[in-house]
Amino acid sequence: MTTSGRMELVCPAGTPSALRAAVQAGADSIYCGFRDETNARNFPGLNFSPQEMAEGIRFAHAHGSKVLVAINTFARAGDTDPWRRAADTAAACGADAVIAADIAVLDHMATQHPGTRLHLSVQAAAATPESIGFYADAFNVRRVVLPRVLSVQEIATLNRLIKVETEAFVFGGLCVMIEGRCYLSSYAAGRSPNLNGVCSPPEMVSYDEDREGTAARLAGFTIDRYAPGEPAGYPTLCKGRFKAGDKAGYLFEDPVSLNAGSMIVAFKAAGVTALKIEGRQRGKGYVTEVVRAFRKAVDAAEQGHDATEIDNILAGLSEGGRQTTGAYRKIWR
């Protein structure tokens, strides 16, 4: 579906204070999850208790913002209750929507909480009119978070063929694999996004010094090597340096993050309803800065400013880290 209204800015919150920061920085919606394996950012010290969720939703509503609750991992066989409970709690807290990927969770929401809006998580990897149509018809899903495989031209075409809203990632961490369909982490380290809500788990990371410098390892597999004195990055599996054939380097993806800020105008033209910032693991200072900049950029796009002016607004966000527009430009493939 192609929407013509003002684009919605969807911002991350890993903690109640990040939620308040995002609201105050101008987020239209905040997405967050419960403090357990029902959400795909299941990191120590992050996320919300049921009471914090209820308070966060009250705070957001009082300030005119919405809260979208992510229950976006796959329910455990023989023990689906925690996922049903999370869905029930989200509905009881007055969540504006639940973001889900697992058919079990979607089915539970559709039958038990038909009044709560359902968004399809990026973890469901629905990229075609047929699959999005299926989720819309079967569960009354109202919005799909698009997998990061589509170019902006393809998103425009897709929007003409589907009857639900689309939400596109615009900034933050970038998965190079199709999310929800990647088991690299459990292959190396035993825990994965789908099973546990974690990727490249920190407890399996080691930095080992030797004569050649530092090896960043995940469960004993060398994900990258750094010369003495070179700053070592986190060994996220798909962003490491490997060898294949006679070549060595970043075979899957360079250590870049997504910044599609320059494409906000294109997203609007493509009929995208909402722009999503990744980063529930980030602190409130980061959330404030990024949300504030994107608020300005989205407002500028709505007022008809062009991509160059929007680039200038977002220029301060690059932090020296390398960035990419990812699959939104076809050349990435």
Next chain:
Amino acid sequence: MARVALTLGPLFFHWPAERLRNFYFRIADETALERIHVGEVVCGKRMPFSDPVWPEIIERLERGGKEVVLSTLAAPATVRERKAIAELCADGRVVEINDITALPARSGRPFVTGPFLNVYNEATARFLMRHGAITICPPVELSLNTVGTIAGACPEAEFELFAFGRLPLALSGRCYHARLHGLHKDSCQFTCEQDPDGLAVDTLDDQSFLAINGVQTLSAEVHAALFEPATLLRHGIRRLRLSPHDCNMVEVAHIYRSLLDGTQDADGARFLLSCLDLPGRLVDGYAHGKAGAQPAMPA
């Protein structure tokens, strides 16, 4: 005692038409495999090469008494790929669904759910069974116990365990063969054809790790879930899936059949597999609820 059946899963790799024909003719003539999946699942761009030979292969397999299942693409994107899925779903044979894209076209008629479909629990399995799922091959990262839990709650469906081959670990919008060769996906020159089992990816410390196959990433090592038939049946597993590789698959099928018939034990089967010219070492961590890369150990 009930019999555990053997399936040959869909080929993940880009083999030339002649090689496909020879391979499947041998499977038809020389193996005791009951069900054979045919069709391209990884990359729609390869379909013009293999499409012309599938009818002949299907005819030969069916003449040899095999049940043929038509596998469909795991990550369809283009109009042509979506159309190919719709056409396959209209076939009278059983179809394997590897993406939800195929579900509306197939709902109400029998299908297999492949390991690319996220069936992690009994509620999802039951939902898909209501739409026509008859055989469910869950994602490879699930353990025997977990698959057993789902199967126990869904006795009407047949559960299938991914039991042999490099593990399909990830799909991407990006083609890694093209990227490695400095090419763009849209003009990839089909360099994936040079690697009939995928191209090995080692760590900078020369640890064997992964393998790339176009848009797909697999394990470098070869997963071998070797359980005796009583154990499988106790967990509700009635079918094992062997994934085709550029090794002696007739012998692989024979080893698994011997294990399932009780003429070979798991340690013996593991030894016999290790004697073959496989693309990697044997691992079985996933089957035991551990990291998938854990080496296969004698029981």
